Amino acid sequence: MAGAWTRRSGGLLGCCCFLAGLCLPSLPAASSSSSASPRILTPPRGSKQFQFETPENHVMLYHEEGAPSVFVGAENKLFVYNFETNTSRTEPFDVTASPPDCRQEDSKNYLTLLEKYEDKLLICGTNACNPTCWNWVNDTKQARKGAQGLAPFGLDPNALVLIDGKDIYSTIKKHRYNGRIPRFRRIKGSTELYTSDTVMNNPQFVKAAMIKQDTPDNEKIYYFFREDNPDWPRNSAAPKIISRVAQLCKGDKGGSGSLSSSKWTTFLKATLFCVDEATDRHFNHLQDIVIVESPVWSETAVYGLFSNEWDYSAVCVFSVGGISEVFRKSHLKGYNGKLPAIRPGQCPGRDEMTPQETFRVADSHPEVLDKVKTQAVFYGKHHYQQMGVHQVQAADEASYKVLYLTTDRGTIHKVVLLPTGAMNVLxxxxxxxxxxxxxxxxxxxxxxxxxxxxxxxxQLPLAMCKAYKDSCESCVLARDPHCGWAGDTCASIYDRGQHGNRTLLQALTHEVSPDICASSNHSNTKEDDTIRHENIPVPLHARYYLNCSVESHHANYTWIHNGQSIAHCSAGHHHCIHFIDNMTDDLYGTYSCISQEDWFNETLVTEDLVSSSPTTSKSKSLPPGNLAIKSSLSFWLGLLNMVAIATIIQ
Structure with missing residues (x-):
């Protein structure tokens, strides 16, 4: 279902006069308005950051759960940041050797792998076409042997490495010139295996995970990827790219024949199908995967972030039990013969190998007919690229899932999965x-x-409650499970002890009652010191517009002039704008922007437009020669410039 809008969005505040006498809002400082700078322009309260000395186009983040520090692999260096001690260091990882035929763009040491292996931090880099690995021990690097398959020879977005105990799996070529067909390999630990060249069609790998199941013999590796759709262009209505999940048995030992002895024999793949039923939109382009483990293996959740041809995005949640059932029960696509006694994809016993006949059928028909299909839990008209998932226990003791989605504009959307549907709260x-x-x-x-x-x-806290205005109604209507009203402040669920153990006031499972804040006056329309109130000199016959920055995309907004409604904006806009094309005497006066969300009304902006002489206005805000130009061309030029500025800021 569609979780439609962010609660907070960017805005323009203040005002100046611009081209052709058109008055436009000016850019604010980060804290220029107490009407709540709707987008957090700087890291929120409680966050910390370390700036790079120069921009780093390649970065690789490693963080160990529960630790206060992070490691960032970059070009020719490793950054180590400790947010508790506020200390940092930079360790050089310069190129040690380079083949003579290494291209100039590859002649750097790009650190591409930072993972825990054998109780040490394993660091691997391209090392100018000569992949090399190091161990990080006691804050020092130690050279180690054997980097085949652990780092690419140059930056490669299709490089994927999975570490599970002593076993390492990789999609990276072991030799620089050993072919262009990507494979999924087991390169360390048990018998080395690789996928057949025909089971994937130009794959682009996304994520791999080791998934425990009912018995150790049935433990599976699931890896997720996109590939060219074999049904296109034979079927022009089919998508060009299709998303897949592949399964492999961890205990796979290869086949008994000469052609199968070094290949995965339990490989099967299925189509991941994510659909938003409310809009009947299908999402075929997998962007990211997050695994949320459960004590019951079949209930382990696979969160998939997808996009479509319009760059809209959706999040679908699959269960490991559902994926496993598709692989166990589905027919093989295109296969009409009798299945062998050992079914393709079935894990062999501890001391057994996959029979040759089973491998032959699976290798020639690697795709199951049934799709792994589910409905989107969230759909949005943004191009999301990465995802994080967090589970929080709210004041009502219920648990809620929170999604963190990165956009292609450098922002993060916080989306809460509520019983009434997903809601983009921040x-x-x-x-x-x-x-x-x-x-x-x-x-x-x-x-x-x-x-x-x-x-x-x-580093920033998951509970960013100061993003919501310090009023009971605003805090509760945010519907953020990390935050609740604590009597005099919008407080974090993790700080309940700091507020006298008072129960935090939240409303997450139902519509918010008008009396939830136990107040007879649920309106904040009266003017007070928190409302921005300005006298704006505007020349007669000038063009001017009033802008109200949208604070909640779940509210409606109205501009009031001298007590009369003059403009209305429904939920979904980034700004509520009212244009005055030609300032006349009857248009001077007080303008207020009022938001209404459910029963809660709030005055966000109040401006008094007052008359001024051309000379006064000119000296304060208008460029020379731009007073009261009435030609339609100048008006549209000014409007286009305004739209361009607003677009850039958005």
């Missing part, structure tokens, strides 16, 4: 320059989010 702008987010991880022990961009690495 938009976070961590980096002022809208630098793209390269990596993000959720620490469920510390209740923190770690984010790295090209310019900085940031």
């Amino acid at each position: 938009e976070i702008q961590l980096f002022p320059s809208s630098a793209p987010i390269r990596s993000m991880t959720v620490d469920n022990r510390r209740n923190e989010l770690f984010v790295v961009s090209t310019s900085a690495v940031v």
Whole structure:
């Protein structure tokens, strides 16, 4: 179902006069308005960050759950940041050797792997076409042997490594010139195996995970990828790219024949199908996967982030039990013969190997007919790229899932999965320059989010309650399970002890009652010191517009002039704007922007437009020669410039 809008969005505040006498809002400082700067323009309260000295186009984030520090692999260096001690260090990882035919763009040491292996931090890099690995021990690097398959020869977005105990799995080529067909290999630990060249069609790997099942012999590796759809272009209505989940048995020992002895014999793949039934939109392009484990293996959840051809996005949640059932029971696509006694995809016993006939059938028909299908739990008209998932226990003792989704504009959307549907409660702008987010991880022990961009690495609390205005109604209507009203402040669920053990007031499972805040006056329309109130000199016959920055995309907004409604904006706009094309005497006076969400009304902006002489206005805000120009061309030029500015800021 569609979780439609963010509660907070960016806005323009203040005012100046611009082209052709058209008055436009001016850019605010980060704290210019107590009407709640709707987007967090700087990292929110409680966050910390370390800036890179120079922009880093390649970064790789590693964070161990519960630790206060992060490691960031970059070009020719490793950053180590400790957010508790506020200390940092940079360790050089310079190129040690380079083949003579290495291309100039590959002649760097890009650190591409940072993972725990054998109780040490394993660090691997391209090392200028000569992949090399090190161990990080006692804050020092130690050279180690054997980097085949652990790092690519140059930056490769299709490189994927999975570490499970002593076993390592990889999609990276072991030799620089050993072919272009991507394979999924087991390169360390048990018998080395690789996938047949015909079971995947130009795959782009997304994520791999080891999934425990009912018995150790049935433990599976699931890996998720996109590939070219074999049904296209034969079927022009079919999508060009299709998303898949593949299964492999951890205990696979290869086949008994000469052609199968070094190949995975338990490989099967299925189509991942994510659909938003409310809009009948299908999402075929897998972007990211997050695994949320459960004590009951079949209830382990697989959160998939998908996009479609319009760059809209959706989140679908699959269960491991559902995926397993499809692989166990579905027919093989295109196969009409009798299945062998050992079914394709069935895990062999501890001391057994897959029979040759079973391998032959599975290798020639690797796709199951049934799809792994589910309905989207969240759908939005944004191009999301990465996802984090957190579970929080709210004041009502119920647990809620919270999604953190990165956009292609360098922001993070916080989406809560509520019983009434998904709700996008917050938009976070961590980096002022809208630098793209390269990596993000959720620490469920510390209740923190770690984010790295090209310019900085940031640690921020999952409970960002100061993003909501300090009123009971605003706090409760935010419907953020991390936050609740504690009598005089919007407080974190993790700080209940600091407020005299008072129960935090929340409303997450039902519509908010008008008397939830136990007040006879549920309106904040009266003017007070928290409302921005300005006298704005505007020349006669000038063009001017009033802007009300949208604070909640679940509210409606109305502009009032001298007590009369003159403009209305429904939920969904980033700004509620009222244009005055030609200022006349009867248009001077008081203008107020009022939001209404459910029963709660709030005055966000109040401006008094007052008359001024051209000379006064000119000296304060208008460029020379731009007073009261009435030609339609100048008006539309001014309007286009205004739209361009608003678009850039959005």
